[in-house]
Amino acid sequence: MPEKSFNRRDFIKMTGLSAAALAFNGCTSSETTKSSSFAKKSPGKRPPNILLIVSDDQGYKDLGCFGSSEIKTPNLDRLAAGGTRLTNFYVTWPACTPSRGSLLTGRYPQRNGTYDMYRNYLVDIDHLYTPDEYEFSPENILGMDTREVLIPRVLKKAGYTSGIFGKWDLGQLHRFLPLQRGFDEFYGFTNTGIDYWTHERYGVHSMRRGNELTTEDKGTYATDLFRREALSFIKKHKDKPFFCYVPFNAPHGASNLNRPRPGVQAPLEYIRKHYGQYDPKDSNTKRAKRLRYMAAVTYMDETIGQMLDTLQEQGQADNTIVIFFSDNGGGSADNNPLRGHKGDTFEGGIRVPAICRWPGAIPAGTVCNEFLTSMEIFPMLCRAAGTRPPKGIPLDGFDMTQVLAGRQKSSRKEMFWQRRSNKGARVGNFKWVESSRGSGLFDLSKDIGEKNDLSKEKPQVLASVKARFDAWKKQMAAAEPRRPFRDF
Ligand SMILES: [Ca+2]
Numbered sequence: 356m357p358e359k360s361f362n363r364r365d366f367i368k369m370t371g372l373s374a375a376a377l378a379f380n381g382c383t384s385s386e387t388t389k390s391s392s393f394a395k396k397s398p399g400k401r402p403p404n405i406l407l408i409v410s411d412d413q414g415y416k417d418l419g420c421f422g423s424s425e426i427k428t429p430n431l432d433r434l435a436a437g438g439t440r441l442t443n444f445y446v447t448w449p450a451c452t453p454s455r456g457s458l459l460t461g462r463y464p465q466r467n468g469t470y471d472m473y474r475n476y477l478v479d480i481d482h483l484y485t486p487d488e489y490e491f492s493p494e495n496i497l498g499m500d501t502r503e504v505l506i507p508r509v510l511k512k513a514g515y516t517s518g519i520f521g522k523w524d525l526g527q528l529h530r531f532l533p534l535q536r537g538f539d540e541f542y543g544f545t546n547t548g549i550d551y552w553t554h555e556r557y558g559v560h561s562m563r564r565g566n567e568l569t570t571e572d573k574g575t576y577a578t579d580l581f582r583r584e585a586l587s588f589i590k591k592h593k594d595k596p597f598f599c600y601v602p603f604n605a606p607h608g609a610s611n612l613n614r615p616r617p618g619v620q621a622p623l624e625y626i627r628k629h630y631g632q633y634d635p636k637d638s639n640t641k642r643a644k645r646l647r648y649m650a651a652v653t654y655m656d657e658t659i660g661q662m663l664d665t666l667q668e669q670g671q672a673d674n675t676i677v678i679f680f681s682d683n684g685g686g687s688a689d690n691n692p693l694r695g696h697k698g699d700t701f702e703g704g705i706r707v708p709a710i711c712r713w714p715g716a717i718p719a720g721t722v723c724n725e726f727l728t729s730m731e732i733f734p735m736l737c738r739a740a741g742t743r744p745p746k747g748i749p750l751d752g753f754d755m756t757q758v759l760a761g762r763q764k765s766s767r768k769e770m771f772w773q774r775r776s777n778k779g780a781r782v783g784n785f786k787w788v789e790s791s792r793g794s795g796l797f798d799l800s801k802d803i804g805e806k807n808d809l810s811k812e813k814p815q816v817l818a819s820v821k822a823r824f825d826a827w828k829k830q831m832a833a834a835e836p837r838r839p840f841r842d843f
Contacts (some may be wrong), residue, residue, distance in 0.1 A: 386828050402513060402740045403713065404675040405598045406666070407732070408659060408832065409458070410652075411451065411522065411548075411607035413708065414685030415693050417652060421708045423689065427629055427653045430660030431710060438712025439721040439759050445728045445781075446683055449697055449704030449774055451512020451547050454682045454729065455602065459505040461733025461750040465773065465828075466678075468837025473497040474547050475522045478557045483612070489559060494546055499536070500837040504745045505731055507538030507598055513742040516592050519543060520584040521602040532566050541565055542584040543602075544577075548610035551577045551620040551651075576622060577604050578651070582658040588667055588702060593669045596740070601662070606651040608686070615639055618687065623649035629653050644687065673714045676739060677769070678732060680709035694805040699807050700772045700779030700788050713739075717759045725765035726781075731755035749834070771827040780824040787820040796820065 369617055409580075415421060418428045420435040421442075447457035452472045453464035464470035475494040507517035518540035519533050524547050526532070533541040544554060544561040553714060554562040555705055562569055562580075572580050585601050608618045617638070626633045630646050637643050661678070666672040684690050686697040686703040695701030711717060730752030737744045738754045757763040772779040777790035784800040795808030796817045810817050836842045 360513065363791065379558070379668045383775065392613070392828050393632060400597050400674070402515075404596055404666075404671055405510075405515075405736055405739070406662060406675055406677045407473070407598070407600045408662075408679045409521075409600075409602040409809050410603055410655060410679070410681045411602070411653065412581040412683060412686050412688065413606055413681035414688030414690045415681075415703065415708055416689040416691045417606075417648075417685060418708050422691075424510075425689075426649045430656045430663060431679060433604040434659070434679060434712050435710045435720075438677070438710060438717050439723045440761075441680075441709035441711065441725075441727060443724050443726050444707060445705050445711040445770055446680070446707055447705075447729060448772065449595050449683050449699055449777075451522075451607075451682055454526050455522075456499055456503075456728045457751075458682075458732060460499075460503045461506075461730050461744065461752055462503075462748075463730070463831060465831035465841070466749070466751065466834045466837070468500045468839060468841045469525070470773070470840055471775070472547060473524070473839075475557075475654070478610075479616075483558060493529050494556075497839045498528055498531030501535075502532055503837065504748060505536045506736060507533075507539075507600075509737055509742060509745060510596075510598050510740050511537055513596070513740040513810050515598050516540075516594045517598040518585075518588040518592075519600040519602070520581045520588065521600075522547070522604050524602075525589050529566060532563070534566055538600075540588060543581065544604070548607050549577065549604055550609045550611035551604065553611065553797055558612055566807065576620075576654075578654050578658055582661060583818060585662055589662065589665050590669070593671065598736075599662075602682070603655050603658075606648050606688075609774060618644040619648040619651045621654060622648045623656070625654055626650040643682060676711070676713045676716075676736070678709075678711050680729065681707040683707065695792060698774065698777075699792050700774065700790050701792065702786070702799075702803065705772055705779065711759055713759075715758075716756060716768050721761060723759055723761070725758050726767045726770075727755050727758065727765055728752060728767065728770055731767070769823055769827075771824055773828075778824065780820050780827070782820045782821070785816055785820050787824070 416423050417426050418431050419430040420440055446454040448464050450456045456467055456469035457464055460467045473494055475492045484492055510517055517538045519538050521543045523533055523543055523545045527545040542564050546556045546561050549556050549561055581601055585599055588599055591711055606619045606770055609620045626646050630649055633646050654758050666675050684697050690703035693703040693706055695703035734744060734750055734752055734754040735756055744750055753766055758765045769782045780787045786797045786799050788794055796810045797805040
C-alpha cells in the first residue's frame with residue numbers, strides 16, 4: 356500500500372519557498388516522489404512515535420537509494436522515498452561504541468567520556484580469556500558514565516515507553532545496562548559484536564532479556580530475534596507514544612573463534628534466493644564474503660520493511676519519525692565515492708548513509724545535502740516529543756527538523772574527530788586529516804573523495820582548520836570529567 360506523502364509542488368506552496376531556494380537549502384526533490392496529500396499536524400495531537408534504526412558497519416554506497424546496483428534494499432529505498440535521504444551526515448567516531456554513545460547522549464565522545472571501544476583486544480591475537488580473566492577485562496567492566504543522561508530518560512518525562520532490541524554496546528555491568536539507563540524493555544546483546552547464530556562473542560555468551568543473560572534463542576539468526584522483539588514492542592505499545600531503538604548487528608563481521616575469520620554471516624538459502632549461486636565450500640573467497648554481506652543487508656532490509664508495514668497497519672506511519680543510519684563507515688564494504696573505511700577519519704570512516712521519514716514535517720522523496728551529524732538527533736527528538744533536553748548538560752548538536760524540512764540551512768559549521776592518533780576536522784567545506792592512513796587538507800565541495808591535498812597550496816586555511824581543532828580539544832578537556840576514559 357502506498358504511504359501518504361506530499362510532493363515538491365505541495366511543499367513549495369506550503370512553505371512559500373521557490374524551487375531555487377529549495378535547491379539553495381541543500382534539499383532537492385527526487386524523481387521518484389509520488390503526488391499525494393499532505394497530512395497536517397494538528398495541535399494537541401499525541402507526540403510522534405520514534406523508530407530509530409542503526410545498522411553496523413554498512414558502506415556509504417551499500418543501499419539502493421545511495422547508488423548501489425548490487426545490493427537489494429527495497430524497504431530502505433521505500434523509506435527514503437517517503438522522507439529525506441541525508442548525503443552529508445556524520446557520526447562522531449569511525450567505529451561502534453563511541454558512535455553509539457554520542458547518538459544516545461547528544462555529545463561528543465570526548466565530552467561524554469566514551470571515546471574508545473569497550474573491548475578485549477587480546478582476542479585479536481587469538482587469546483581466549485578464561486572466565487576469571489574475562490570478569491576483570493575491559494569488555495566486561497567498562498561502560499558509559501552513569502552521570503550521562505540518555506535519550507530514553509528524557510523521553511520518559513514526556514510519557515514515552517522505550518525499548519531497545521539489538522546491540523547495546525555501552526557496558527555490561529548491572530548499572531550500565533539499558534534498564535538502568537532509561538529503557539523499559541531490552542532484548543539484545545551487550546558487547547560490541549557477536550556470532551549471528553550462537554550469540555557469543557569469542558566464546559562468551561552475550562544475549563540478554565532485561566538484565567538477565569538468556570540462551571533461550573541460541574541457534575536463531577540474530578536479525579530474526581530483533582525483528583520479533585521490535586514488532587512485538589511496536590504492537591504492544593501502539594496506544595501510547597513509544598521510542599523503539601533497533602541497533603542491528605548486521606552487517607558487522609561475526610565475532611567468533613572460527614579461523615579464518617568468517618566475516619558477515621547470512622542464511623545459505625537466503626543468499627541463494629537473492630543473489631544466486633553460492634557454494635559454502637568457497638566461503639573464504641572475497642566474492643563469497645561479499646555475497647554474505649549483501650544477503651545480511653537485504654535480510655535486515657526485509658525486517659525493516661515489516662516494521663514499516665506494521666506501523667502502516669496500525670495507522671501510525673503518519674505519526675512516527677523513522678530514522679536510519681549506519682554507526683560508522685563500512686569496513687569490507689563499498690564506501691564509494693568516499694576515501695577510507697571504518698577506523699579512518701577520512702570520509703569513508705565517518706560519513707554514513709542516513710534516512711529520515713516524518714510525514715507532515717519532512718517532505719517525501721527529498722535529498723538533504725546539508726552538513727549534519729548524529730548529535731543532531733537528541734535535540735530533534737526532544738523537540739518532537741515536546742520536552743526539553745536536560746538542564747545544565749551541554750549538548751553538541753541542534754534540532755535539525757527545519758533543515759530536513761528544507762526550510763533552513765544547517766547551523767553546523769564544523770565537526771571534529773579523534774580516534775587515538777587519527778584526527779580529523781571539517782570547517783565549512785574544508786577537511787583536515789592527520790592519520791596513520793594518510794594526511795592532508797581537502798575541499799569537500801570539489802573533492803568528496805579526498806584525493807587532492809591542498810596543504811601546500813592553502814597553508815593559511817590549513818592553519819585555521821588546525822586551530823579550530825585545537826580549540827575543540829581545549830573545550831573537551833575543560834568539560835566536566837566523565838569515565839571511563841576521561842576522569843581526571
Ligand atoms: Ca560499527
